[in-house]
Amino acid sequence: MAYQKPVMKVEMKDVVLIKPSKSRPSSILFMSTLDNRPDLNCLCQTVHVYRSPPTHDDSKLSNQLLDPALVVKEALSKALLYYYPLAGRLVEHADGKLRMICSDAAEQGHGVPFIEAFANCELSSVHYLDGADNDIAKQLVFDLPTEDERGHQYPLVFKMTTFLCGGFTIGMGILHTVVDGSGASQFFRAIAELASGRSEPSVKPVWERERLVTSIISKQPLPCVVVIDKASATVSPFVPTTAITQVCFKVNSDLIRRLKSGLMKECDEDDHENLKECASSTRHVCVCSYVCLLTSSQVGR
Known part of the structure; x- marks a missing residue:
């Protein structure tokens, strides 16, 4: 069917x-x-x-x-x-x-x-x-x-x-x-x-x-020059592309706890105090860190 x-x-x-x-x-x-x-x-x-x-x-309780x-x-x-x-x-x-x-x-x-x-x-x-x-x-x-x-x-x-x-x-x-x-x-x-x-x-x-509140000194756009070494630049095999996919991530409390635990272990190994502090703070930071890790792993393939 x-x-x-x-x-x-x-x-x-x-x-x-x-x-x-x-x-x-x-x-x-x-x-x-x-x-x-x-x-x-x-x-x-x-x-x-x-x-x-x-x-x-109990109908009374329901009411x-x-x-x-x-x-x-x-x-x-x-x-x-x-x-x-x-x-x-x-x-x-x-x-x-x-x-x-x-x-x-x-x-x-x-x-x-x-x-x-x-x-x-x-x-x-x-x-x-x-x-x-x-x-x-x-x-x-x-x-x-x-x-x-x-x-x-x-x-x-x-x-x-x-x-x-x-x-x-x-x-x-x-x-x-x-x-x-x-x-x-x-x-x-x-x-x-x-x-x-x-x-x-x-x-x-x-x-x-x-x-x-501050004032804009100049209305002219500031020049933005970024020098990138093409030999060391990371290239994703997925771009450029016109195929855009919408993805929904289901994140529950158990997954949050496991993500935080994993990030904390990585922080202990690498002695990254700033990341350790973030991993123990908010769910938003934890999930974003996880998504960034996934993105990095996909790009590096």
């Missing part, structure tokens, strides 16, 4: 704006010089998958389970109290520089766009998004205009999709101009902490990007 791609349909509710849990004074925040690079002004989308909780025979959408929206509102710029609007000023406009929570149009959606299938039918194609992933992220009626950009958008099995996905879109990968991970962790019952996030953000 030929393989049939799963058909998934998603019904969406109207967009709602999630506001910070408490009001803050209106303010205009400066972006750093690096933030004003045009190539960074793009929306980065991630999809987080959560399986349904185990079923219970006491909280609605995940309500929990996430409440946690997001609390997180925006600390990450209030993400509830603002990114605006291009008259001088051509970007500014973050943070209005009072009571002002109309203020907040983070949030869509609640429902899928007509179970998460298992799409293999919990392991190796899922782009057509499925696109239905689980915010795919509506990310600007308000004045053309100002929303720095953050959410789409939460509930499946028939009770599991759900959270699609988060965030402007790279405002937040990098590490910051996005820190923000999502804050939402998870507040959803689990913490009174405040373990890491509180600091803006202070006005300290990173």
Whole structure:
């Protein structure tokens, strides 16, 4: 029997704006010089998958389970109290520089766009998004205009999709101009902490990007000359090529532990203190190191 791609349909509710849990004074925040690079002004989308909780025979206990959408929206509102710029609007000023406009929570149009959606299938039918194609992933992220009626950009958008099995996905879109990968991970962790019952996030953000504003001395591009010894340069047998393949890596906790253990052993042998410190710190660094090792081994073949 030929393989049939799963058909998934998603019904969406109207967009709602999630506001910070408490009001803050209106303010205009400066972006750093690096933030004003045009190539960074793009929306980065991630999809987080959560399986349904185990079923219970006790119907009363099942009825006491909280609605995940309500929990996430409440946690997001609390997180925006600390990450209030993400509830603002990114605006291009008259001088051509970007500014973050943070209005009072009571002002109309203020907040983070949030869509609640429902899928007509179970998460298992799409293999919990392991190796899922782009057509499925696109239905689980915010795919509506990310600007308000004045053309100002929303720095953050959410789409939460509930499946028939009770599991759900959270699609988060965030402007790279405002937040990098590490910051996005820190923000999502804050939402998870507040959803689990913490009174405040373990890491509180600091803006202070006005300290990173500098002037461009010359508008002319600087000459970039790199001298490479062709005899010693590493050449990959896979490039140049027009064949581009999309690959999904499944990384679980057990693999993370084994990768860290392997990196730590290599560090002990080579006495690389800096790498040893990185290997014991974050999952992101560990996975990136592993991918770099794989890339190096492929190029060297």
